[in-house]
Amino acid sequence: MSDQRIEAIYRVPGAAGEAARLARAIAYEQTVELPEELVTAPEIVADVVGAVTAVAPDPEIEGASRVTIDYAAALASGQIPQLLNLLFGNVSIYPGVRLLDVRLPEAFLAGVAGPRFGVDGLRRMTGVHGRPLLATALKPRGTPVETLAQMARDFALGGGDIVKDDQNLVDGDFEDFKQRVESCHRAVADANGSTGRRCLYLPHVAAPADQLERYFEFVHWLGAPGVLACPMIMGLDTARALASEYGLLLMAHPALTGSYTNGDTQGIDHGVLLGTLFRLIGADISIFPNVGGRFAFRARDCARISERLRAPLGRLLPAWPCPAGGMSLDNLDAMAADYGADSVFLIGGALLGHSDRLRSSTSTFLDRVRSHFDENSYVWALEPDLGNNPFDRD
């Protein structure tokens, strides 16, 4: 593939001739959005219209085909929003068309920063090596702040590595956000002071778009290492830009992505969306519903996501798969085998449902994780920087 071309593979309905016609229609739709006969300028046909480079029977879906279209990299205009538009904007509305894969050339990737921390960076931040990280979510919404903070503290004291907010923890205003997030962050920092470990607290950032920046700014000021965000709700490139601006680790939540991944004959492949695209916007960790949980992702869907988070992609760092969605001790053996050491195991209800013994259940879980891996853990000194709070003046 040329280093100036973006290659997209779509599943389309129909065989040979019908698929080839549809592929050609997509190549025009996504670039010039005009019927073929109206595109006459030779330079536009050559440089702008997509090129159909392959049409073949789909090996998985009877009666469907796989078509490869390659687009001039310049059509993505060096930005992720336009890449989304180019790959799947209008064609998202075509019945039966699924974006199965995408290959991005250096011409595009050179302008993308990707994960700020990635696998190695998060290992350095946590000081945990050689095994998966253990994560949980603070919930449910409606729980008093002190209780949430206590849960965060207990999880950290029990040996947990990442405590994030549930994506339903959304505050009525900035003052509530500050109070809640600072309480949880301090609770984890206190616990880290006791344990000598470095558990990370990642607050969920969700606010009207015109207020988002100060939420990120506050997290940065507080010294929290990163955020949980729902890119499809916040806007994929907005999540990228703000996490990047404030140097924050980005844990990406799949809320609102299901309509893309649902079904095999529409939408976007699990690995492309929750793997490649989330990594392009800088997700250090991508959460997805694991096989065997309360959602319906198949093992192959999860494997695709995991593979795309780790596969070579320009100079972008690999990111962490985070299987979740109703996981418990019972799933641990399979998760260890499926995802290996460089993964985050997110256990919500199975830990937090028994908050009277959250610390001990976290320890139990951690012991079980350790039993699968040869851990080599470095202890980092924690230096919380919680000085004068400029946001109190707001």
Add this chain to the structure above:
Amino acid sequence: MSDQRIEAIYRVPGAAGEAARLARAIAYEQTVELPEELVTAPEIVADVVGAVTAVAPDPEIEGASRVTIDYAAALASGQIPQLLNLLFGNVSIYPGVRLLDVRLPEAFLAGVAGPRFGVDGLRRMTGVHGRPLLATALKPRGTPVETLAQMARDFALGGGDIVKDDQNLVDGDFEDFKQRVESCHRAVADANGSTGRRCLYLPHVAAPADQLERYFEFVHWLGAPGVLACPMIMGLDTARALASEYGLLLMAHPALTGSYTNGDTQGIDHGVLLGTLFRLIGADISIFPNVGGRFAFRARDCARISERLRAPLGRLLPAWPCPAGGMSLDNLDAMAADYGADSVFLIGGALLGHSDRLRSSTSTFLDRVRSHFDENSYVWALEPDLGNNPFDRD
């Protein structure tokens, strides 16, 4: 319905008992994201967990049910991103669940501005009354700026009302954007000076999230009346916030929305997404693929969108349906009957394919539109304000 409750209607797989169980699972999933047995605090059960208020056989899909869940309005935290999360965040990943309808209480709507101009405002801006507005799109990408500007001029001279950029017109950088947009805006302003009419030019705004604001600022400075944006790509609330901040009319494009509207047993109802939700973010005009074009929207889908753009919704202004997607003179009679006077007819290729006679084909089209309606057109004086350009210093 209480004025403190948000009511959502979902299609779910299965009949009575199975549907009721799934409804209850959704009510927990979308609010506390914990199994029922782990939610014990009475105030959380009462105030946070959703309430299943109805389960009934689905009148359209054999073997499916419709369930009504009502949520405390406070759970939307007074913001559109969290409303999206509450209504469909995690449940987007549930197989077979479709958000069919939503009713929003004053408690939520009071905080939403909605369309800035709406039907009456756009009539005042254009001076066109009593008939649909005639719109076109500048395309294809790759066309020299002077040619695009000439197309815009010809369309305005021919009597067109709104000329927008194609959503594939995305620039490599801000300088290119400024040059292109200013050229097209001036061309339309010149034409308006000749005709005494007030055709509007709406540039497509697409940029990395951290650069978006200056694009909107430039459009505002230029005196262009509004923008074309793709909310699902830009981020729904980002489109709202920036159009609002700069007082710009928002024409919303459905790129990347197809995976929500696709299919009847997943995703989000056409009218909820392209009608209600787009109107909530302030879309004055919502573009969608009309029945009979090259996409597969059915008449009922289009009718739902149109209905939701116009139905009472708090104090929000009604917005304009904009049927599009391969429309030509042949579709005009049906469009006139389906959408009535307060609609925007977007004709792309059928006008622009013959750019050597764009002016006359626009006039022909306009005559045909007029033949269906009793037009009462007011002419407004145009006062373009194109003084010293502060962006030239960038």
